[in-house]
C-alpha cells in the first residue's frame with residue numbers, strides 16, 4: 001500500500017506531498033491541473049515506467065533540471081519501504097529502495113503491484129501483440145513466482161542464440177545447446193501461460209456479465225509457434241530464415257493472446273467504445289484473479305474514466321473496483337462527476353490546481 005508520496009519538480013508540480021488512504025482516493029481538478037501527472041508519478045514508483053511516455057526526461061518540470069519522486073510503501077508483510085527516484089535532463093536516473101540502488105524493476109513491482117486504467121489501456125486490445133503479451137505476463141509475474149526466473153532464462157538464451165545467428169560461421173553444437181534451452185523454457189512458460197489463462201477466463205466472464213452489453217469474446221493463447229508442434233524441430237527447420245533476419249522467429253517470446261468474436265477478430269468487429277470496455281474488462285479480470293484467487297494486493301490507478309467510457313460502463317467499472325476493495329486513486333473533473341462512487345468516511349478527496357495539491361475531505 002502506498003502511504004505517502006512527495007513530488008519535486010515533477011511535470012507541473014514544483015513540490016507536492018500527500019498521505020493516501022487505504023481505500024478510495026479521489027483526485028479532482030480541471031483540465032491540465034495535474035491529475036494524470038500525479039497518477040503517472042505513482043505508476044513510476046511501482047514500475048519504473050510512465051504510462052504516458054517512454055521519454056522520461058518529459059517528466060522533469062520545464063523550469064527545473066531534475067525531477068524527484070519519493071514514496072513510502074507498506075509491503076504485504078507490513079514492512080515500511082522507502083523508494084526514491086530522480087531523473088535529470090541528461091537521462092540519468094537514480095532509483096533507490098531503503099537507501100540501496102534498485103537492481104531491477106521487478107524489485108519495485110513486487111513491492112508495489114500497480115495497475116493503471118488510462119486512455120492508453122485500449123492498447124491491450126488494439127496495440128501490437130507485445131501489448132497483450134505484457135498484459136498476460138504482468139498477471140503471471142504477480143501470481144506465479146517461477147515466471148520471472150524462467151523469463152530471464154529465455155531472454156538470456158535468445159540473446160545468445162541471436163548473437164550466434166548474426167555472427168555467421170557459428171558452431172553448430174553451441175547453437176543446438178541454445179535451441180534446446182529456448183525450446184524447453186518456452187514450453188514451460190507456455191504451460192504457465194496456459195494455466196494462467198484458464199484461471200483468468202472465469203473472472204473475465206464474471207466481469208463481462210457485470211459490465212454487460214458486449215458481444216461474446218473468445219480469448220485464446222498462441223504459444224509463439226504452431227500449437228502442438230515441437231518447437232525444437234521448428235527452430236532447426238527455420239534456421240536459415242532466422243539466420244537471414246538475425247533473430248529467433250519462434251518461441252515463447254512471440255506468444256500472443258487472440259481476441260475474437262463469432263464474426264472475426266475483435267479488432268475488425270468492435271466499435272471504439274466496445275474496444276475500450278473490453279480492455280477495461282481484461283484488466284479488471286486480472287485484478288479479480290490476483291486479489292480473489294491469490295489473496296494479492298494491487299494499487300489501482302484510474303485516470304479520466306468519464307471521458308473514456310459512457311456513464312453506464314464507467315459506473316460498472318467503478319462498482320467492480322469498489323467490490324475489489326483495493327487502494328485506488330481515481331481522477332475526475334469534479335467530486336460529483338462519478339455518481340456511482342460510493343464514498344464513506346475512509347474516502348479521501350484531493351483537489352489539484354496548477355500543480356498545487358490540497359486535501360479536501
Ligand SMILES: Nc1ncnc2c1ncn2[C@@H]1O[C@H](COP(=O)(O)OP(=O)(O)OP(=O)(O)O)[C@@H](O)[C@H]1O
Nearest residue numbers: 011012031032033034035036037058059060061062
Ligand atoms: N515537464 C513539464 N513541466 C511543466 N509542466 C508540464 C510538464 N509536462 C506536462 N506539463 C503540464 O502539466 C499540466 C498537467 O497535465 P496533466 O496531464 O497531469 O493534467 P490533467 O489534470 O490530467 O488534465 P486533463 O483533465 O486535461 O487530462 C499540463 O498543463 C501540462 O501541459
